[in-house]
Amino acid sequence: MSTATDEDPASPLHDASRPPLESGLSLRGVTKRFGTLTANDHIDLDMVPGRIHCLLGENGAGKSTLMNILYGLLDSDEGQVFIDGTQQHFANPRQAMAAGIGMVHQHFMLVDVFTVAENIVLGREETTAGVLSMRRARRKVTELSDRYHLDVNPDSVVENLPVGIQQRVEILKALTNDAKYLIFDEPTAVLTPQEIDELMAVMRMLRDEGRAIVFITHKLREVREIADDITVIRRGRIVGQAHPDDTEGELAEMMVGRAVQLVVDKPEAHTTTPRLQVDGLTVADDTGAVVVDDVSFEVRGGEILCVAGVQGNGQTELASALLGTMLPTGGTIRIDGRPTTHADPARTIKAGLGFVPEDRQRDGFVGTFSVAENLVLNHVEQYTKGGSLQLGRIRENARERVAEFDIRTPSINLPVSSLSGGNQQKVVLARELSRPLSVLVASQPTRGVDVGAIEFLHKRIVTERDKDTAVLIVSTELDEIEALADRIAVMYRGRIVGIVPAGTPREVLGLMMAGFSHEEATESTGASIPDPATDRTVLESVAPQEPDTATPEESNR
Known part of the structure; x- marks a missing residue:
């Protein structure tokens, strides 16, 4: 695990003399500024065919900005992009796609009222005598869906699909362009644990075919599970390279620059009324x-x-x-x-x-x-006398809260938007x-x-x-x-499908998040059922919604 320090401006892992890869994609010295904010500061990054490169960092660290530059959504202020040693510039996503780059966006770029096949051809329409070849698009979706076990019906309307299937459509959009370099931007944010496992299986298949993958995330567990290479970005700068064998604590320390307690000390609950x-x-x-x-x-x-x-x-x-x-x-x-x-x-x-x-x-x-003003926003009447604000008391309250909650601000008088x-x-x-x-x-x-x-x-x-x-x-x-x-209530389609004790296995929770009852999820996974007689938290069961057990083809007939 190699690291750089924030204090030494020469320490970021950027080497102006470092050549690009002869086979693969390279970013060299990429910098992006928004006014006085430097979102990316001389970033070097390689995408190597046949490897999954995790770009790890907190929200706002600059990960998505960097990938948006690579995909042609943003222009960099400095730096270069190379493919197989040849410098490239992408003014828009169409140019990036033509160069073999595909991106699975954190917020899906799909048209809800279109079918899967219509979304696939959108922006890359193939025509025969001026007519869109939807038959060819359907055939391509079916072929890729079968190859990667994605189970997507090309005639399904996107708005009728669960979010996990919608994400598969995003993956298919990239694959129909035969992308050699794939960017997955926070792809697990809307997935159940089972869908995350399925996504990672697809990513491994793509890697094993020789595609280069960048996986953007802030979730330490996922990084250790899927990564071949790990680059840590903090406040727009590369601060180190890590290894999948590094502990979550070591990765977290690289992300924030200090040791972090990942699991809070939580005494046993003593409930009342x-x-x-x-x-x-x-x-x-x-x-x-x-x-x-x-x-x-x-x-x-x-x-x-x-x-x-x-x-x-x-x-x-x-x-x-x-x-x-x-x-x-x-x-x-x-x-x-x-x-x-x-x-x-x-x-x-x-x-x-x-x-x-x-x-x-x-x-x-x-x-x-x-x-200071925001700290009394919903109980300001307590700081009012004779129709006037008691500014001294408001400032005193702010100083106390800033100290108690470790709020890092140069002044209590600064706008909260600056924090x-x-x-x-x-x-x-x-x-x-x-x-x-x-x-x-x-x-x-x-x-x-x-x-x-x-x-x-x-x-x-x-x-x-x-x-x-x-x-x-x-x-x-x-x-x-x-x-x-202390207890967990699982919601699916507006209803609570069950309330279970803390410590319920993650795979059971994942199935419940897809609509299964606690009993069905437990039976399916083979996990042990918490015993209400010995567990201090009584299991509560609620009639579940019908789970998503049908294939997408069946559910959209």
Whole structure:
């Protein structure tokens, strides 16, 4: 494991005299600036045929920017791209694709109302006498789908496909262009554990055919499982090369520049009375479609209930209904026994609910307001006297919260938008925990946050639990759920398919995330079933949705 230091400006692993690969793709000295921010700082990177190269770094480290330059979506300010030793320049993705580069995007670049085959030919239309050859496109999809065991029906409409199958369509788009250099940009963010395993099997097949692959991620477990080579990027600079045999702790230290405690110390929960009670909750979206369907659960004081599931299965709407930004069409919500079903956010907060939103920049703070102002945003009346703000008390509160929550800011008077993602999230959590709570609801609490800040945020959430607060965490990160949960509720298509104890095997959770009941998932995996008689957390079963057991061809007939 070789590393570079941030303190020595000469230390980044860039060698201006280093030649490009004679066989393969090379980036040399690639630099990209956005105003005063340097997103990529003299990056060198090689894509070697027959190898999977993991580009590891936290959100905002510059990984996707670098690959967007390679794919022709952005222009670099400095540096060169070489293929087989010959310098290239891609003004747009079409030129990059013509050179043999394919990209599987983190946010799918698909047209929902088109079929799979129509999406495949989009932008690279083959015509015969001016007519699109859809028959040829269907044949190509079927051929590649069979070769790589992708099981994709070329006539399926994309909007009807599960997200895991939609990602396979993205892979097929790259393969129909016979891409020799494949970029996978955070491809596992919306997948179940089983779908992640299937994706990695496909990546290994592509590697074994001699294709060069870059796999962008911030998930340490996945890096160690799939990588042949590992490059670590921090704040836009290459800080070292690592090996798949390096521990997760060593990789995390390279990512953030210091030792990190990856698993928070969490004493056994001592639960008290139910503080959050949800019974038969149903929520519809703006179109009238039911997105939360007859959901029931309770969270006791002194415990953390984590809601697991692939993004888009009703978790966001559930959290919004608990706060009061979406009104239920059925069911009840109670905080400490008092109904809050149709309460607005102000009343819900007054009832004792703290809320950490999924999108902090949109819903968590006002970016142009100062750190100090944001720290009192939802209880500013406590700092008002005679119609005037008590600015001295607001500043005093800010200094206390900055110290207590280790918020890294040069000044409490700076706009919160100037802080890093991790420090912005600390501001949100500090504000919510600065008053007595009955219930804390935190949706994706560590999204876009570096490993070091995750460590701190997890500790504070556990500390809040131990104050007899009922904590509900909504997260798509199974590592986070395993670290924090006392119990786990799994959501699928707007319903809870089961509530299981902490320690339930990951493969069981993965099948439940695809709609299987706990019993079905346990039987399928052969995992041991937690015994309610010996486990302090009683297993709760809820009638499951019909799981996705049919092939895509069957499900789209």
